[in-house]
Amino acid sequence: MTKQRAAxxxxxxxxxxxxxxxxSMPGLLREAVDRAMVDADVTWSDIDAVVVGKAPDLxxxxxxxxxFLADALGxxxxxxxxxxxxxxxxxxTALVAASLVQSGVHRRVxxxxxxxxxxxxxxxxxxxxVPFTMPVGAGAGGYFAPHVRSYLRRSGxxxxxxxxxxxxxxxxxxxxxxxxxxxxEITVESVQASQMLWDPIRYDETCPSSDGACxxxxxxxxxxxxxxxxxxxxxxxxxTEPTTFAxxxxxxxxxxxxxxxELWRQAGITxxxxxxxxxxxxxPFSWFEPMWLENLGFAADGEGWKxxxxxxxxxxxxxxxxxxxxxxxxxxxxASGMLRFSEAAKQVMGRxxxxxxxxxxxxxxHAYGGGSQYFSMWLVGAGKPA
Amino acid sequence: MTAVESEPAETPEQxxxxxxxxxxxxxxxxxxxxxxxxxxxxxxxxxxxxxxxGRVHVPPVxxxxxxxxxxxxxxxxxxxxxxxxxxxxxxxxxxxxVQRPFAWALIRxxxxxxxxxxxxxxxGDPASARTGQRVRVRWxxxxxxxxxxxxxxxxxxxxxxxxxxxxxxxxxxxxDADDGVIDTxxxxxxxxxxHSASLEESRYLRALADGRLLGQRxxxxxxxxxxxxxxxxxxxVPTTDEVELPDTGIVTTFCIVNVPFLGQRITPxxxxxxxxxxxxxxPFLHLVLGxxxxxVRMGMRVRAAWRPREEWSTTLENIAHFEPTGEADAPYASYxxxx
Numbered sequence: 001m002t003k004q005r006a007a008x009x010x011x012x013x014x015x016x017x018x019x020x021x022x023x024s025m026p027g028l029l030r031e032a033v034d035r036a037m038v039d040a041d042v043t044w045s046d047i048d049a050v051v052v053g054k055a056p057d058l059x060x061x062x063x064x065x066x067x068f069l070a071d072a073l074g075x076x077x078x079x080x081x082x083x084x085x086x087x088x089x090x091x092x093t094a095l096v097a098a099s100l101v102q103s104g105v106h107r108r109v110x111x112x113x114x115x116x117x118x119x120x121x122x123x124x125x126x127x128x129x130v131p132f133t134m135p136v137g138a139g140a141g142g143y144f145a146p147h148v149r150s151y152l153r154r155s156g157x158x159x160x161x162x163x164x165x166x167x168x169x170x171x172x173x174x175x176x177x178x179x180x181x182x183x184x185e186i187t188v189e190s191v192q193a194s195q196m197l198w199d200p201i202r203y204d205e206t207c208p209s210s211d212g213a214c215x216x217x218x219x220x221x222x223x224x225x226x227x228x229x230x231x232x233x234x235x236x237x238x239x240t241e242p243t244t245f246a247x248x249x250x251x252x253x254x255x256x257x258x259x260x261x262e263l264w265r266q267a268g269i270t271x272x273x274x275x276x277x278x279x280x281x282x283x284p285f286s287w288f289e290p291m292w293l294e295n296l297g298f299a300a301d302g303e304g305w306k307x308x309x310x311x312x313x314x315x316x317x318x319x320x321x322x323x324x325x326x327x328x329x330x331x332x333x334x335a336s337g338m339l340r341f342s343e344a345a346k347q348v349m350g351r352x353x354x355x356x357x358x359x360x361x362x363x364x365x366h367a368y369g370g371g372s373q374y375f376s377m378w379l380v381g382a383g384k385p386a
Numbered sequence: 387m388t389a390v391e392s393e394p395a396e397t398p399e400q401x402x403x404x405x406x407x408x409x410x411x412x413x414x415x416x417x418x419x420x421x422x423x424x425x426x427x428x429x430x431x432x433x434x435x436x437x438x439x440g441r442v443h444v445p446p447v448x449x450x451x452x453x454x455x456x457x458x459x460x461x462x463x464x465x466x467x468x469x470x471x472x473x474x475x476x477x478x479x480x481x482x483x484v485q486r487p488f489a490w491a492l493i494r495x496x497x498x499x500x501x502x503x504x505x506x507x508x509x510g511d512p513a514s515a516r517t518g519q520r521v522r523v524r525w526x527x528x529x530x531x532x533x534x535x536x537x538x539x540x541x542x543x544x545x546x547x548x549x550x551x552x553x554x555x556x557x558x559x560x561x562d563a564d565d566g567v568i569d570t571x572x573x574x575x576x577x578x579x580x581h582s583a584s585l586e587e588s589r590y591l592r593a594l595a596d597g598r599l600l601g602q603r604x605x606x607x608x609x610x611x612x613x614x615x616x617x618x619x620x621x622x623v624p625t626t627d628e629v630e631l632p633d634t635g636i637v638t639t640f641c642i643v644n645v646p647f648l649g650q651r652i653t654p655x656x657x658x659x660x661x662x663x664x665x666x667x668x669p670f671l672h673l674v675l676g677x678x679x680x681x682v683r684m685g686m687r688v689r690a691a692w693r694p695r696e697e698w699s700t701t702l703e704n705i706a707h708f709e710p711t712g713e714a715d716a717p718y719a720s721y722x723x724x725x
Contacts, residue, residue, distance in 0.1 A: 021569050024417025026448050030456070044454050061412040061575045071447055074454035119412050123647040131404035131581045132591055132701050135651035136658040136671045138643045145641030146660055150725035153639075153684055153718070199642035199679075245619040246609035246667035247723055 003102040005385060007224030008231040008349070009217045010040025011342040016180040016212035016330040019118040025065065026072030029114050032213035032335075033073065036110070039351075040217035040227070047217070048106035049079040053093025053113040054334035055086060055369075058125040060116055073112065085240075087140075088282070089113060090214065090337025091367030091376035095236050097218050098378070102233070107220045114213035115332040122209060122333065138198060141206060141285065143371060145198035147250040148287040152200065154251060157290060157305035159200075163191035165286035166205045166328060168314050173325025175354040180210045180330040191286075205286035205328075212332030214339045224384070231345035231380040234362075235266035243371040250372060256295040259375040263364075264297065267379045268386075273298050273307075276379070277360040278320050278347045280340035282367045284327045289313065292366065293321070296377075315355065323347070323355040337367025341378055348382040402588040402700055409576035411557065415569055419448045422460055424559055424568040427535040430525050433460045434498050441499035445533070463497035465523040466542055470494050470501045474512045484538050485551040489515040493539060505538040509546030524549075531559030531568045586616035586625070591700035593630075597692060601666060603627040609667035633690035633705070635663035636716045638724045642679045657682050661708055662724055669724060672702070676709025685715040 012035025014020070020028055029052075037043070050073045057063050066082040073080065083093040090113040097111035123139040137143070151157070167188045174184035186204070194204035224230040239262075241248070241255035260272075269275045281296070283289045290304030298319060299307050307313055313321035322328070324343040327336050344365035346352045352360075366377040416424060419435060423446050426433045435446030436459040443457075450457055472491040478484060483505040489512070492501035506521060508514035520542040529535035534556050540546060557572035583591060586602060590613045593600035602614030606621035610629050617624055640659035643652075657679050660669035674682050676691065688708040698704045 019415075021415040024415060024420060024448060027417045030449070058410075061410060061573065071449040071451050071454065074449075076451055076454075116415075119414055120410060121648055124410065124649050127647065127649055128406075128408055129649070129651065131406055132402070132583055132587070134670075134672050134702050134705075136643075136656075136673055138641075138645065138650070138658060139647060141645070142641060142643055142658055146639040146658070147725070149641065149684070150639045154722070154725065195644070196642070197645045199644065201641070242619050244668060246607070246611065247620075249725070251725060 004104045005221040005224065006098050006101040006218055006233045007221070007227065008233070008342070008345040008380065009042065009108070009219045009223055009227045010036050010038070011214070011216045011345055012036030012039055013178050013214040013335070013339060013342065014212045015178050016210040016332055018180065018209060018211070020116065020211035021118065025060065025062070025114070025116050026069055028116060028211060029069060029112055029213045029215070030072050032114070032215040033110065033112055036215035036217050040219070042108060042217055044074045046108050047074060047078065047110045049081070049100055049109045050075040051081045051083060051093055051097040051100070051109060051111045053083040053089040053338065055089055055115055056125065058120070059122055059333065060119045073110070085374040085376070086369035087284070087333055088337050088367040088369030088374040088376050090335050090339065091341055091365065092238055092337070092374065094216060094338050094341045095238055095376055095378065097216070098233055098236055101218050101220050108223055109218050110215065111218060111338070112213060112215040113335040113338040115334040116211045117209045117332065118211050141198040141201055144285055145201045147372070148285065149200055151251045151287060151291050155290070155302040155305055158309070160188060160192065161290060161305045161309050162202070162205050162286040163188045164308055165283065165289040166191045169283065169322050169326045169328040172315065172323050172355055173329025176325045176329065177353070178330070179325045180208050180212070181325070182329070201285050201287070207284040207327045207331035210330050210332040212330060212335050214335040214342055216338065216342050216345070229349045229351070231348045231382070232384050233378055234381045234385045235263045235379040236377070237262040237266070238376045240375070241373050243373050251291060252295050252301065253372045255373065256292070256368065256375045259377055260296045263377050263379055269379070272296065273319055276319060276362050276364055278323060278344065278357040278363040280324060280326065280343040280363070280365050281321055282327055282337060282340055283322060284331065286328065289321055296364070296366065315357065320357045323352065323357055337369070337376065340367055341365035344378070345380050348380050399585065400588070401582050401585050402591055403580050403582040406579040406581040407576070409574065411572050411574045414571050414573050416571055417448055419446050419457065419460070421567045421569055424531045424571060425566070427533070428529040428531040428559070428568070430529060430535070432463050432465055432495060432523070434463045435460050442497060443500045444495055444498035444502050461497070463495045465495070467493045467495035467498070467521060469506065469515070469517055469519040469521055471517055472506060472515050474515065481553050483534055483553060485553060486510045487512065488538065488550070491515070491521070491539065493521055504536055507538045507540055507546060507550040509548070514541060526555065528555065530556060531561070532556045532571055584616055586614040590614050594702060594704050595698050595700045597695070597698060597704070599631040599633060599663065601629045601631050603629050610665060611668055612663060612666050612670065629665065631663045631665050633663070634711065635661050635666070635688060636721060637674060637682060637684060637686045637688055638662050638669050638721050639684055640674065640682055655679055659708070661688065662721060672705065673707040674709070675707040683715060685718060685721060687711040687713040687715065
């Protein structure tokens with residue numbers, strides 16, 4: 001069965017901050033939604049359905065927030081869906097919205113994802129101690145740090161590569177007016193001098209805790225044809241695997257490899273590194289850049305760090321990764337995946353401002369979540385898919 | 387938190403369960419509309435918001451339910467109104483506004499077009515609550531900028547003779563110093579679960595109480611899981627073969643936790659490590675002590691350090707930590723497929 005063509009008509013996001021106490025949760029979402037609707041040049045009557053995503057409810061202590069958000073999202077009298085796939089949710093939410101258009105069910109779908117981390121404490125929420133177990137859990141950093149150590153051992157990557165990623169992404173963030181952290185003066189040396197939090201992950205190699213939201217309007221082929229600079233959706237993929245099973249590869253998970261293989265197959269891409277112009281990859285801890293470069297097939301196993309070390313993932317390199325500053329510069333968890341997807345779209349729409357990759361025609365947005373068990377990704381292009 | 391058996395020891399095939407109590411004081415930034423509503427409550431006034439169709443919503447909504455446009459026109463409504471519908475609460479829960487039998491009532495205040503959900507106190511008498519009844523606000527003694535500044539409603543004509551017992555006052559709201567409008571309210575949330583282990587995990591936990599480490603082998607792929615799961619996550623078949631494992635193994639990988647956080651149970655710095663027991667095919671997370679954190683290595687041989695026998699119960703915490711055996715490290719190739 002052939003999918004209908006679909007395109008991103010417009011994107012919007014909040015200014016991400018550690019505390020957005022100036023707005024309510026609905027107000028935070030509306031800031032992103034209003035900007036996306038202006039960018040897409042649509043009004044409420046143009047929107048057929050709304051798809052909202054956020055990370056676990058314990059993060060804000062609001063169960064089923066989609067219910068009380070319906071007014072703010074203009075969803076009364078329309079289909080409203082909520083998607084939940086942990087940290088990857090921003091990506092999978094965009095893909096569910098896209099599928100409603102690709103299936104021919106709706107013409108224009110509003111999609112939005114958010115997190116208001118300041119209302120709670122994600123470290124606490126991710127370290128709930130279940131009875132009968134050892135209380136060694138220490139948030140997301142505590143979960144991922146051992147697997148980063150495994151990557152270092154497996155790849156033989158030199159220790160400074162993580163710091164290169166962090167310095168690059170934070171400097172990129174300084175070019176992005178919406179970014180939470182904008183650190184134009186950060187250096188590899190200053191990252192290496194920052195406190196070791198979850199050895200081998202340092203403070204400056206860790207994502208911030210942000211309040212923020214991101215929204216997009218996705219339209220069908222006719223709507224895309226009418227838009228001045230749409231981002232056409234060329235390929236989408238989602239895969240899942242269990243958190244633990246004997247022999248699971250936590251460094252290079254099968255679900256991520258399978259999703260990437262499917263993405264390249266759909267888009268007809270045979271050499272991702274040369275055929276993709278920019279990538280927005282979910283990198284909450286610096287070392288996940290080289291790890292996901294390998295998982296996505298941009299580099300051979302154990303060699304992702306060489307692209308980073310050679311500067312090929314910086315602006316001006318072969319494959320700029322996270323030109324927006326990425327998760328390391330802004331992390332409203334539920335929105336972080338959608339920010340990757342929308343920043344990829346902005347690149348091919350030519351709307352990325354000071355962090356625009358020159359001549360970007362094809363870009364990838366990527367998100368992962370849980371214990372590296374959910375993967376979602378899309379490939380967008382300036383041109384209409386064949 | 388202590389593991390507590392829900393059933394007597396004579397029924398060993400009952401699954402184990404234990405309380406899991408979590409709570410957090412969420413800080414809710416309320417935005418400009420609800421902020422003014424909360425601020426007015428602290429002044430014993432009730433505000434509604436006028437919608438685009440002219441209707442007055444109480445409590446106020448930030449966006450119009452019909453047009454989705456932001457709403458800004460706040461109007462005073464009366465502290466008296468009419469019961470639209472109600473439901474009797476015979477046994478109030480802790481924290482509910484009235485601590486004797488009461489009604490949850492939908493009340494349309496005079497001047498409002500929508501109903502507000504709140505508590506109606508009739509002195510504990512369900513026969514005194516009825517639809518269409520006129521009711522009025524009983525204000526809290528010390529308003530803090532919270533919906534519970536309205537302590538509860540009482541029948542306007544024949545209020546109960548005595549004041550109702552109420553739950554402790556909510557935390558005070560926070561106010562932006564510049565304009566005096568409340569911007570944040572604190573909403574404590576507590577969840578009280580009974581966490582139950584599976585039958586297979588319960589057998590493993592009871593073995594731990596005897597100082598034994600009990601896993602299960604998959605009949606399909608022959609992988610040994612500890613804790614046992616009752617089914618193989620790869621093959622999808624039931625696992626019934628029990629395997630007793632030694633208390634020695636290796637560290638596959640680890641991190642050193644240097645960061646303190648809310649709810650943390652072990653004082654940092656500590657080494658959280660994946661321990662792969664000899665004969666097991668999957669590691670579990672535990673603590674490594676007995677050497678400097680900087681000396682812990684991937685592949686390091688370790689042995690369980692058990693707590694004193696009299697402290698054992700049905701928990702992996704019977705093992706206080708793992709510590710180095712001093713043997714040669716396992717070669718990388720022997721555990722590379724466990725990373």
